[in-house]
Amino acid sequence: MVNDYAEVAARLEKALLVVDRIEAESVFSESGVPTFELIENVIAPTLERIGTLWINGTASLSQVYMSGRICEELMNSVLPHDSEARISQPRTAIAVLEDYHSLGKRVVTSVLRANGYRIDDYGSGISVEALAAKVVEDRTEILLISTLMLPSALRISDLRFQLRKLGANTRLIVGGAPFRFDTQLWQEVGADAVGISATEALQVVTRMMEELS
Amino acid sequence: MNDSAMTSMQRVLATLGHQEPDRIPMFLLLTMHGARELGMSIKDYFSRAENVVEGQLRLREKYHNDCIYPFFYAPIEVEAMGGEVIYREDGPPNSGRPFIREAAQITSLQFPKVYEAPRLSEVLKAIRMLKERVGDEVPIIGVVMSPFSLPVMQMGFEAYLDIMFEGPELFEYLIKLNEAFCVEWANAQLHAGATAITYFDPVSSPTVTTRDQYLQYGHQIAKRTLSRINGPVATHMASGLALPIVDEIAETGSAVLGVSTMEDLGELKAACCGKLTILGNLNGIEMCRWTPEEAERQVKAAIAKAGPGGGYILADNHGEIPWQVPDEVVMAISEAVRKWGRYPLDWIDVAGS
DSSP, X not given: OHHHHHHHHHHHHHHHHTTOHHHHHHHXXXXXXXXHHHIIIIIHHXXXXXXXXXXXXXXXXXXXXHHHXXXXXXXXXXXXXXXXXXXXXXXXXXXXXXOOOOHHHHHHHHHHHHTXXXXXXXXSXXXXXXXXXXXXXHTOSEEEEEESXXXXXXXXHHHHHXXXXXXXXXXXXXXXXXXXXXXXXXXXXXXXXXXXXXXXXXXXXXXXXXXXX | OOGGGSOHHHHHHHHHTTOOOSBOOEEOOOSTHHHHHHTOOHHHHTTOHHHHHHHHHHHHHHHTOSOBOOOOOTTHHHHHTTOOEEEETTEEEEEOSOSOOSGGGGGGOOOOOGGGOHHHHHHHHHHHHHHHHHTTSSOBEEEEEOTTTTHHHHHOHHHHHHHHHHOHHHHHHHHHHHHHHXXXXXXXXXXXXXXXXXXXXXXXXXXXXXXXXIIIIIHHHHHHHHTTSSSOEEEEOTTOOOGGGHHHHHHXXXXXXXXXXXXXXXXXXXXXXXXXXXXXXXXXXXXXXXXXXXXXXXHHHHHHHHOTTSOEEEEESSSSOOTTSOHHHHHHHHHHHHHHOBSSOHXXXXXXX
């Protein structure tokens, strides 16, 4: 069966890159692989490869987005995103800070959900104060923050300050254009990690979840 | 040869003709810094054409800028269409929640005429006033969002990609509306006195769409749109990649290409040589914490790669220098261009660069 995983993943990747939803559905339904095996051996490596293609400049953001969305929808059909069976501990959430450009959030959310994680979506255009209050209220342990504009990215240091003031030791993972163009910026704003792509964000979340469990 | 040997206009025209002028032209694409010059908030600054005129003239004088850039802010077109603009103290006015909430709304959209939109009229007023002040000494650069990229602000990126892939009729309908608006807006700016138009088209970048998608959509849209714009056009990828589609961008009729810091300027120069003048590609985000020495180093490196033979305008890579970039860094960039950008660029060989 192990040898078949690579074959299934290759077929899925091909379907996703040309946004062939019907073929992607067929790959899912015909694979006969149990859900979490499918995640670990087919979906995760496929989305990781597509994410790497984007970092290398050989796939586009639209392909990354549609791939994540299709996989998320297919996963939801067998494992709803609020299912207790999802990997839900420690509590993880995502938001777009002070901005309505939500594509990055959507891509990361799709990739995490397609990989079996449960993630709360705090939405877009949320202020530092509102986000800090929500994090404290929900006892969120890992918060992913997506930004497009530099001023929003710089506000993450205010969020870090607010969270400390409220006694929350939430791990912050940041991502978005400003962090791609300045590789030191994530440290400057007091984040714990950066995810330049959805794949990197997934790797960081996986690592943090292991550390916190 | 000193700076007064050529006017900015002559300098830019020579480089667009792929000739070496007296020195590398620099387009310091400063917008909000005008508010800082006038000691007012960004919101107040953009509320009146007179402020932008005064700000741009002061910035040109201070930094010896080779262009006037009366660009207010990116969402001004969607604002005219009914969209929300969010102002902040430390950054460019940003688009708020998209005004197309449901894709089905697209078929009932009606956009205002450019001359009836108060904010767009304020931009046109600024251009007219600037033209009266500077004449033909320096190019005035107008700005439009491409019909292919504007929907990101009109309806949000996700919803837009959804119709691009799965709602072709709505996609085509929206693009047609946007094309008509874009042409009218560009030509109004040219009529008011703009010398050229920057056509911001990040969605066409291979960062966002594949080359095939570009050939199918962005390329066709640009060809149709640019052919109806009555003046020279610079295509700008707003930090996105461009190398894989350089030849096709040249085919659209664009004279200039705004390029990303993520691509090698030498490779871009080789690809664009004789076809497109390169505009770029200093990293505007890193620029926020450059020292003057680092600014000089970056300018030298860019000139060494793209300067020889003309066809190069030094600028940032995004089309707008962030508010957070200190004046001393902008000044250091300007001084470095004037020091190292004089033709002939003999120092490049001497230094072995």
